[in-house]
Amino acid sequence: MALRPNTTELIARARADLRMGVPVVLQSADRLALILAAETLSAARLADVRALGGKPVLAVTARRAETLKAQVYDGDLARIVLPKDAGISWIQALADPADDLRMPMKGPFECDRGGDVASHRAAINLTKAARLLPAALVLELSDLSQVTDLTTVPLAEACSGFHDTSPLHSVISARLPLEVSEAGRLHVFRPEDGAEEHYAVEIGQPPRDVPVLSRLHSACFTGDLLGSLKCDCGPQLRGALRQMGEEGAGVLLYLNQEGRGIGLANKMRAYALQDQGFDTVEANHRLGFEDDERDFRIGAEILKTLGFLSVRLMTNNPKKVAMMEHTGIVVTERVPLKVGENIHNKAYLATKARKSGHLL
Ligand SMILES: Nc1nc2c(ncn2[C@@H]2O[C@H](COP(=O)(O)OP(=O)(O)OP(=O)(O)O)[C@@H](O)[C@H]2O)c(=O)[nH]1
Numbered sequence: 001m002a003l004r005p006n007t008t009e010l011i012a013r014a015r016a017d018l019r020m021g022v023p024v025v026l027q028s029a030d031r032l033a034l035i036l037a038a039e040t041l042s043a044a045r046l047a048d049v050r051a052l053g054g055k056p057v058l059a060v061t062a063r064r065a066e067t068l069k070a071q072v073y074d075g076d077l078a079r080i081v082l083p084k085d086a087g088i089s090w091i092q093a094l095a096d097p098a099d100d101l102r103m104p105m106k107g108p109f110e111c112d113r114g115g116d117v118a119s120h121r122a123a124i125n126l127t128k129a130a131r132l133l134p135a136a137l138v139l140e141l142s143d144l145s146q147v148t149d150l151t152t153v154p155l156a157e158a159c160s161g162f163h164d165t166s167p168l169h170s171v172i173s174a175r176l177p178l179e180v181s182e183a184g185r186l187h188v189f190r191p192e193d194g195a196e197e198h199y200a201v202e203i204g205q206p207p208r209d210v211p212v213l214s215r216l217h218s219a220c221f222t223g224d225l226l227g228s229l230k231c232d233c234g235p236q237l238r239g240a241l242r243q244m245g246e247e248g249a250g251v252l253l254y255l256n257q258e259g260r261g262i263g264l265a266n267k268m269r270a271y272a273l274q275d276q277g278f279d280t281v282e283a284n285h286r287l288g289f290e291d292d293e294r295d296f297r298i299g300a301e302i303l304k305t306l307g308f309l310s311v312r313l314m315t316n317n318p319k320k321v322a323m324m325e326h327t328g329i330v331v332t333e334r335v336p337l338k339v340g341e342n343i344h345n346k347a348y349l350a351t352k353a354r355k356s357g358h359l360l
């Protein structure tokens with residue numbers, strides 16, 4: 001039918017619905033599943049789900065299951081069966097580690113085993129893409145007439161790692177004189193899937209046929225804007241731009257992947273856990289995330305769109321270098337960017353070096 005949304009657009013709708021607490025349907029040839037994000041679940045919607053009958057389960061990542069001591073039978077996720085009397089506070093306490101230390105023993109849990117987990121995996125992927133806690137209520141449906149007017153997404157597409165690989169389109173670029181260089185220019189890129197835009201700051205007019213001084217910077221509202229001392233992002237951002245200004249040429253990609261791709265709300269949840277004594281990696285795991293949920297391919301794609309094929313990359317993160325080379329951008333040099341260490345972020349930087357392979 002003309003004007004009908006395609007799968008990418010349906011997935012964008014699904015993300016928005018989940019953020020609002022609206023259920024979404026995942027559909028394949030032989031299955032139907034209703035999903036809701038645990039974080040935005042309301043008591044009224046939970047009652048509606050219960051009224052449909054069947055056996056709702058809470059899908060959580062294996063990382064979260066490890067903290068909950070829930071049995072993981074499905075590799076990267078666990079399916080916790082909802083007890084008959086479980087309300088939203090029970091569900092949210094499973095999804096959110098804020099009170100784990102106060103109430104350590106939430107189980108024992110009955111976990112599903114065997115059968116198909118594609119809808120559960122897709123549900124978790126969608127909650128991550130919506131920058132919510134990675135936990136979802138999943139109910140198998142017998143037919144679509146049980147629910148009406150819900151966004152319905154083909155399961156196969158919702159399953160694949162879709163959220164950070166959508167094609168990016170250049171929207172506009174304009175001159176932007178900066179403190180570090182009057183010859184600044186800002187380019188805006190927009191992904192087809194309605195997710196967040198990313199930016200490139202070009203300093204001077206770097207020739208396209210020699211390696212360009214370049215930085216892939218992930219958004220950090222707290223560090224970049226507020227001057228937070230918990231990380232080194234602000235000094236790295238300004239240090240990279242300064243060096244580009246001094247050399248007269250460079251390109252800084254500002255990627256909207258706040259909190260290593262988990263979003264600001266989840267990063268603040270991680271900070272609250274860090275105040276309970278967990279380090280940056282443990283905090284991500286307790287929330288149910290991997291240490292780093294970013295997809296750096298976006299950066300490589302923007303560089304290629306701008307015509308760059310080789311870079312002198314300003315980073316201490318060897319994974320950024322490896323990813324660049326993997327996507328065909330030559331890294332002729334890694335330029336260390338060691339600025340902004342202080343008493344508040346010393347342990348954070350040491351953890352990144354010890355656990356995430358950052359170079360000191
Ligand atoms: N989840 C989480 N994210 C954090 C924390 N501290 C900082 N961040 C985020 O981490 C990202 C830092 O990214 P970058 O500085 O680009 O990357 P990096 O991996 O440290 O590598 P280089 O700086 O290039 O050496 C930003 O998105 C921050 O918001 C934290 O404790 N937890």
Ligand SMILES: [Zn+2]
Binds near residue numbers: 222223233
């Ligand atoms: Zn930061």
